[in-house]
Amino acid sequence: MDISSVFFAIVTIVAVVSALLVVTCKNPINSALSLVLTFFCLATYYVMLDAPFMAAIQIIVYAGAIMVLIVFTIMLLNIRVDANKKSAHQLVLGSVTGVATLLLAGLLLTRGKLAEPVCNITTEMINQQGHTQLIGKVMFTEFLLPFEVTSILLLAAMVGAVILAKRKLS
Amino acid sequence: MENLTNYLLVSAVLFSIGTIGVLTRKNAIVVFMCIELMLNAVNLTFVALSRHLGNLDGQVFVFFIMTVAAAEAAVGLALFISFFNNRESIDIDDANLMKW
Numbered sequence: 280m281d282i283s284s285v286f287f288a289i290v291t292i293v294a295v296v297s298a299l300l301v302v303t304c305k306n307p308i309n310s311a312l313s314l315v316l317t318f319f320c321l322a323t324y325y326v327m328l329d330a331p332f333m334a335a336i337q338i339i340v341y342a343g344a345i346m347v348l349i350v351f352t353i354m355l356l357n358i359r360v361d362a363n364k365k366s367a368h369q370l371v372l373g374s375v376t377g378v379a380t381l382l383l384a385g386l387l388l389t390r391g392k393l394a395e396p397v398c399n400i401t402t403e404m405i406n407q408q409g410h411t412q413l414i415g416k417v418m419f420t421e422f423l424l425p426f427e428v429t430s431i432l433l434l435a436a437m438v439g440a441v442i443l444a445k446r447k448l449s
Numbered sequence: 450m451e452n453l454t455n456y457l458l459v460s461a462v463l464f465s466i467g468t469i470g471v472l473t474r475k476n477a478i479v480v481f482m483c484i485e486l487m488l489n490a491v492n493l494t495f496v497a498l499s500r501h502l503g504n505l506d507g508q509v510f511v512f513f514i515m516t517v518a519a520a521e522a523a524v525g526l527a528l529f530i531s532f533f534n535n536r537e538s539i540d541i542d543d544a545n546l547m548k549w
Contacts, residue, residue: 291459294463295462295463295466298462298466298467299466301470301479301483301486302467302469302470302473302479302483307476307478307479307482310482311482314482314485314486317486317489321489321492321493324459324493324497325493328456328497328500329500330500333496333508333512336512336515337492337515340515340519341515341518344519345485345518345519345522348522348523348526349478349481349482349522349526352478353478356478356529356533356539358476358478369472369473370473372472373471373472373473374473376469377465377466377468377469377472380461380464380468381461381464381465384457384458384464385461388454388457388458388461393453396501397502397503397504398502398503398504399503400504414505414508414509414512417505417506417509418512421506421509422509429513429516432517433516433519433520436520436521436523436524439523439524439527440523440524440526440527441527443524443530443531444527
């Protein structure tokens with residue numbers, strides 16, 4: 280067992296435990312902090328998968344921007360720790376659905392056949408040219424139209440958020 | 450490099466945990482965070498498969514998913530604030546106006 284497998288195992292344990300904490304914590308702030316830890320683990324996976332640019336924007340966008348927004352909202356609304364009023368049938372049905380999803384994914388993973396590689400972007404190529412440059416080349420040639428549409432989506436979201444969250448002027 | 454199946458398995462586990470959270474929790478913000486967890490599990494699948502196939506299209510998709518998640522966070526949290534102003538609660542069971 281080499282060092283990378285050990286490292287992978289450690290990161291996996293941290294990721295799964297913190298994901299479980301997101302679901303089980305009573306206080307939403309604790310859930311949010313556990314979710315940040317999960318995001319950091321995912322960024323570690325991206326580095327291990329030769330995608331450093333993805334790891335960087337995972338930290339900046341998810342752990343930075345989105346989680347700050349969520350924590351800010353939790354504190355703004357000053358939500359109490361929710362009283363224990365879980366209904367049993369909801370818990371059972373939710374768990375059954377979750378386990379069924381996992382079993383289905385496991386079935387597909389064990390029975391399915393992996394596709395052959397289609398292009399040859401290798402680790403050497405990424406190290407030599409830089410991951411950001413490769414991503415940028417694809418994004419601004421092949422995916423130029425989706426990229427522009429994304430900017431319109433962000434504008435619409437910004438306007439929508441302002442309209443929705445402002446108090447009614449009565 | 451680690452085996453691709455390991456990454457897909459981790460992703461499946463995270464997705465299932467997110468599913469359980471969405472279906473069992475009552476606090477709307479925690480439900481929202483579980484949805485973010487599910488999105489991230491899918492992102493991990495995209496990056497792992499993109500690495501396996503030697504093609505960067507999957508990673509560009511992850512970029513777009515992150516953008517949509519950011520937009521979703523802004524609009525969703527604005528909705529929560531608006532909902533809280535009306536109902537004094539963030540419990541999803543209180544969102545029952547259209548319930549038959």
